[in-house]
Amino acid sequence: MRIVKSYLHPLLAFMLAAGLTACNKESASTENASSSGNTAETINIGSDMTFPPFEYMENNQPAGFDIDLMNAILKQSSATANFMDTRFSNLIPGLDGKKYDAVISGMYITQERLKKVDMIPYFKSTESVVVLTDSSYKPKVRDDLCGKTIATQKGSLYPDQLNQLSKESCLAKGKTAITVREFDTSPQAVQAVLAKAADAQYDDSSVARTTVKKLNGKVEITSTEPFFPFLGGIAVRKGDTTTYNRINEGLQKLKQSGEYDALIKKYDLQAPTEEEIKKLMN
Structure with missing residues (x-):
């Protein structure tokens, strides 16, 4: 691991420790997972838990915009998320290898990635x-x-x-x-x-x-230039229309209810317009 330990700032140490703790776990169940033996369907979600405000570990539990959003999305179809932490470069290979059913990790939508996976846009940034x-x-x-x-x-x-x-x-x-x-x-x-x-x-x-x-x-x-404006997307394995439709339909319901906008505001993010989605997806 390429890091200069002797200068580690306490707050940064906390961020790193959270991610590394998560890395040693095979998976981290969400707080709203059923504890009563409920047989609700569980969806495995890959994510890199070192990327606040999108995802990070807090009190040994996944937290952040992506975590809250995916929990809310799956709730619409009475499913539960099982978040599995890994480093970013492992996410798409893990999805392709069926270790995960979907990936949410502040991931850019690119033409190259769209050749490998299907992606559902859900935020914009630069x-x-x-x-x-x-x-x-x-x-x-x-x-x-x-x-x-x-x-x-x-x-x-x-x-x-x-x-x-x-x-x-x-x-x-x-x-x-x-x-x-x-x-x-x-x-x-x-x-x-x-x-x-x-x-x-x-x-x-x-x-x-x-x-x-x-x-x-x-x-x-200090930068004043928007370098490469992009859309972020939730990745789903190509051909898995069941998971794609479950997530996409759940996201649309959250937009209609106002819960999506509330999460965007809470985490100080930006929501893309339909026009921006059409333009950048093309």
Whole structure:
């Protein structure tokens, strides 16, 4: 695990410990799972529990926007979620291998992923750059990343995006390339910034805002450019129309009842419009 332990901040240690504790468990049952022997159908859900506000461990239980949303979705069809923690790069292979029935983990919808799985859009976002608050380095746009070491999450699209930015905004203009450092989890990437082993972190904007709050202002978001706007989606194995319809229909019911909007507001996220869904899905 690539992490500089000697500089571990207490709040960050809590975040890391939560994720690592979850990693050692084969699965984590949700709080609303039946304790009375109820035979309600259980749906196995893969997720990387180190990505607040989407998913994380709290008091040894899965918590976050994705957890609350999936619990509410499955409740519409009297089913129960069994959340199974793993690292992000293992999620789609695990879904393909039938370890999970579905995956919800702040995952981008991309054409490449749509060739492997079906995805149901449920939020929109972009990326942000996080730096130490007391640093003189205050990157605002993509060109400001040239020649710097940027930490990000392994297995996500972020390394590819940074390499694309490096090629188009740095090398093509005669500037020094971006050095991309990949870490297994988002908290580990933040730790690299705290330890001054990286100049900045590149992450989902919602996650970056949560990081700033949890670290009490030790880091800040300085970027002003929306790098790669995207839709996030719930992944279902191709051909599994039963699970796809169960989740999609449950999500639509939550939108109609107002519960979806309440969760979006609670976790400070953004809901895509139908027009944005049609545009970005195409």
